[in-house]
Amino acid sequence: MGTCLAWDYVLEWLLTQSSVSWKIAVKAFDQWDGPSDVDLGGYGSEWLDDETQGLLEQKFARAALASAYLIPEASVDALTGINSIITKIVSLLDLDHCPTLQVASSLLSPFTQPEEQSLISAKSASLMRNGLLEESNYLTAPNQTSTQLLHVLTLSAFILTKAGAPCNVRRAGELAFLQDEREQKAEALRLIHSLSVNGPKNDDKYWIRARNELLWLRDWGTEEAYGSTDIQIHGIFARLKKDFLETECLKAFLANTRYSLARSIYEDSPEKPLSTDVLQDTVVASAMEAYDNASNPHRGRGGLLKCYDIIHTFPETLAESHPASKRIEALLRATHGLSEYRLVLKKGEPFTPVVLRVHADPVSIIEKVLEQNPKSYTNIQDLLDIGSNMVDAGLLTSDKSGDSKTSTNQTSDHHAVICRRITAMCVDAALTEDDFETAYSYVVNRVASDPDPQVADEYSWKAALQAGKYRRTTRTVKPTHIGTASGNLDIRHLEQRIECLSAAVRIAPPATLQEILNVFRKCEEELNAAIKAEEVQESEWDDRGDQQAMPGAFSSTVPAGVGRSTPRSSRHVEAAPMSLFDLSRASMARTQYNLSALSSLQRSGQSRAEVTKGGSDDASGQPRVRKRDQLREAAVGTLASGVGWLIGAQPVDRGQERE
Numbered sequence: 001m002g003t004c005l006a007w008d009y010v011l012e013w014l015l016t017q018s019s020v021s022w023k024i025a026v027k028a029f030d031q032w033d034g035p036s037d038v039d040l041g042g043y044g045s046e047w048l049d050d051e052t053q054g055l056l057e058q059k060f061a062r063a064a065l066a067s068a069y070l071i072p073e074a075s076v077d078a079l080t081g082i083n084s085i086i087t088k089i090v091s092l093l094d095l096d097h098c099p100t101l102q103v104a105s106s107l108l109s110p111f112t113q114p115e116e117q118s119l120i121s122a123k124s125a126s127l128m129r130n131g132l133l134e135e136s137n138y139l140t141a142p143n144q145t146s147t148q149l150l151h152v153l154t155l156s157a158f159i160l161t162k163a164g165a166p167c168n169v170r171r172a173g174e175l176a177f178l179q180d181e182r183e184q185k186a187e188a189l190r191l192i193h194s195l196s197v198n199g200p201k202n203d204d205k206y207w208i209r210a211r212n213e214l215l216w217l218r219d220w221g222t223e224e225a226y227g228s229t230d231i232q233i234h235g236i237f238a239r240l241k242k243d244f245l246e247t248e249c250l251k252a253f254l255a256n257t258r259y260s261l262a263r264s265i266y267e268d269s270p271e272k273p274l275s276t277d278v279l280q281d282t283v284v285a286s287a288m289e290a291y292d293n294a295s296n297p298h299r300g301r302g303g304l305l306k307c308y309d310i311i312h313t314f315p316e317t318l319a320e321s322h323p324a325s326k327r328i329e330a331l332l333r334a335t336h337g338l339s340e341y342r343l344v345l346k347k348g349e350p351f352t353p354v355v356l357r358v359h360a361d362p363v364s365i366i367e368k369v370l371e372q373n374p375k376s377y378t379n380i381q382d383l384l385d386i387g388s389n390m391v392d393a394g395l396l397t398s399d400k401s402g403d404s405k406t407s408t409n410q411t412s413d414h415h416a417v418i419c420r421r422i423t424a425m426c427v428d429a430a431l432t433e434d435d436f437e438t439a440y441s442y443v444v445n446r447v448a449s450d451p452d453p454q455v456a457d458e459y460s461w462k463a464a465l466q467a468g469k470y471r472r473t474t475r476t477v478k479p480t481h482i483g484t485a486s487g488n489l490d491i492r493h494l495e496q497r498i499e500c501l502s503a504a505v506r507i508a509p510p511a512t513l514q515e516i517l518n519v520f521r522k523c524e525e526e527l528n529a530a531i532k533a534e535e536v537q538e539s540e541w542d543d544r545g546d547q548q549a550m551p552g553a554f555s556s557t558v559p560a561g562v563g564r565s566t567p568r569s570s571r572h573v574e575a576a577p578m579s580l581f582d583l584s585r586a587s588m589a590r591t592q593y594n595l596s597a598l599s600s601l602q603r604s605g606q607s608r609a610e611v612t613k614g615g616s617d618d619a620s621g622q623p624r625v626r627k628r629d630q631l632r633e634a635a636v637g638t639l640a641s642g643v644g645w646l647i648g649a650q651p652v653d654r655g656q657e658r659e
Helices: 002-020 022-031 050-070 076-092 101-107 122-127 144-162 169-178 181-198 204-219 222-226 242-255 259-266 276-292 302-311 323-338 353-358 364-372 376-392 408-432 436-447 460-469 489-507 510-549 580-584 586-590 597-620 627-639 654-658
Strands: 344-346
Touching (some): 002 022, 002 050, 076 144, 122 169, 144 204, 181 204, 181 242, 204 222, 276 323, 276 353, 323 353, 364 408, 436 489, 460 489, 460 510, 489 510
């Protein structure tokens, strides 16, 4: 008994060294054969009977197995040392051979616990910490089952550790024995993350082996060994579903650009590890993760290029006609369109793609583009395309729920509203940069000619109103082409403003008409005043041409009682303001204002001819009626009973007035 007690002290000391200095314990068990390997030197020798010898050898083997559970270090060297202890004990007990960890990780042999004994239980987790040398502790019992269990736990920890997720034997035992799904999931994700970070990017063999090891850790190879998924499995990831591990493995493949490998396993393989729906969702999630991690908005570089490659990796599962593919393609186009401009949303932070996807109002980013890039409003079609792609990508607030079943009518309405909003932004930007001509062009050609007036918005009429309020300054960009419009830039500008205001009247809600009409009336008064001033100037010019400039002209003295016949100006100003009929046909009226100095001599001759014909005209009672007068009379007559009274149109008989 004294000998056994002394041996107990030795074994307890070795256990203490296992938790303090594992290398000493590993060397002791690896290089010492136990009680049969004792050399007392010159102090004599001790002979043990067979029973005592066998008992001590059993205690030695139990202590060796116990030390493996106590080694705290999670390193490849420590785990290799533990496996050498197992190999030594297997050899002493004459059990089945135990392979090295490197060989075992390539073989991935299955492990199944005996039916008569339940090793995988919460009780085993307690036995790893307490009573390791007790004979009742089946984890340290010197037999084939306990050594195999310790070996498979050591191999599990080795697979995790060499992949960059350090794990010791006790931690592997807790994962297997306690079967905590949350802990297992966290450890599995840590392993996959380590594989992605530390693994090579262009070695398919590495990723195939990593996937096999990941799946083996779930069931320790039992499903493959039995060829069935209905059996009870044991492993450090046994609580996790196989689909979850396959999904995470696929994400790792795609994140590391192993596209061909991913397609061969998950789409081309006859086994089909994942269902079509799960595969589609995983591919879309991986593509969006690549998009969110991108730092460059150019679709031909970095994360956006990876996003594009991912959605085209599985042509049978996620075709180009699939709604998710269309949305991602539209998102890539919108982001790439913004890459053409300088864009900073926050000071010191350049624009990144993820900002567009999570922005509460992504269309407002275009307003930032217009503010930070001079003359960018001239690229209105490019900006409209960006807005259209935002709609198709589902970035509007109403689409961010992820519902891909948005009706065609709703999508069309979204497109119309966004188009008008961006057009209004471009109008405002042009006015801010004093480019009234461009703003006027957008109002007339885009705002006023909108093909779908049934879709209401609050942007178009405001843009038209702002253009109508604009006043020329010395900074205003001069027009490059006048055409048939008035050569007087002030009159031409006022006419254009009236056109913008007339467009605002047509599309504005009723509650805002009074504000627009007030601006309209002031603008019309300015136009009438400008026309009168030009008529006075023209009359003075004609007089100088008739009386002074022309050779052989008669005296300017006019006999008493004889009145000079004043030529009728082409811009006769009515007492009543212009009607909406005139406004919508401003292009017809403009041709009446183009009186140039080159035709002044001809007009003066015509004036004299009118003087001679004046008597006959007055006698017949049928004076010449100008086109402008006809349009005005028709407009007033048509609108006086409707909305004409809003702008001051008088319901009078213009024929009687002329009489």
